[in-house]
Amino acid sequence: MKNKRMFWNIVEKIETLIDSGAYPPGSRLPPERELAETYLVSRPTIREAIIALEVRQRVEVKTSSGVYVLEMKGAKQDSRPCSAFELTQARALVEGEAAALAAVTITEAELAKLKLTLEAMQKGINADQADREFHIIISNATRNNAVVLAVENLWKLRDTRDEIKNAYKNVCSQSDSDRLDEHTRIYNALKNKDSQAARSAMHHHFNRLINALFAVSEAKALEEVKRKSNETRGLYSLNHLVN
Template structure:
């Protein structure tokens, strides 16, 4: 969906309907114009912002930057230009940070933090048969854990890492066999993380997060994007 929305926006730019420097339509109007949901539009605009194609100005809106940041010939290639080569490094950075975050969350979590984690888990449980909806609630769970850690610097770093990993995470979920047992296993991993944080056990929380992220990394490397994700100088790993 993100790629299709970006393709539509590029057509509007190429046709002159969105000239350089213009302010983009408001979110509601733009989503209606493109025939997409507002959350899906937001995801596409985040990707374009990461590439410097658009710029969000607080209190003003989103603007199309003047020419300078070159568009690859295909939106898919444009998205991969964010991820190619560095994606495994980015995921490793996330794994190291989020393992530490889980331990901090176990030490510092408030009742409100636990409520947010439980709400996300409930959403995951209700959507074990809907991979896209499950992924949204899973992201909410990790966001709640990050916020429970209570470290603003880590929060800012993790937000950026999640933005960079977002499209690849979606592809991994889309690449799952349509078998709810896979999500059930993933859900149990998240329950284990939650129970450790709720109990205030820093070591167990870090271990549970490490186990979960290692399993996700295994799925990431086995996904159809593995050749791209391994696209470093040495070529794909065997």
């Protein structure tokens, strides 16, 4: 019974990562050995989990190639509008408390994983993926499944809404050093088991991000005003009469 629970636990964890966009359709799951090390289980347990995922039509096993994520049939996107500003505010509220919780419960192994993501960001190696993993590790460290689901669903919105994806792309690509500094502050607060500092560092991170979003939005609005003004000037100008 214990092995069965462990096997289904792995299935649920991998499905959650797939749903969050960490493993998008068409991507390959990590090798069996790596998954076993990540989840601290045996390789036979990972094989059973993969079989279950294949039966659920979440993955396809290709001989001598690997395990690939399938597109969910009939998947529908919620039509309710959500802006990048709304998402960022929600993330600040949820992930700020997640960081405060995690500061009390985070393990040395999880801190080590967080440090690896910081090193990846510093080196510019899949920095966006490292960013996502950083936040997911913290949510898992809370030991609260509701918090984990909330964080993963917010990331899913970030990764699936074109408006939000484009807005984040405009600011994230311009602030790699700020992002690394902010994540380092969060990491240090977690390492020191300081809940208040962890919450504050997370809020500081999202506050900078939302202000950057406003700056980009304002710049685009100003550019549009200038464009329309130039069109109107061209229409009503008397230059051709006075020259």
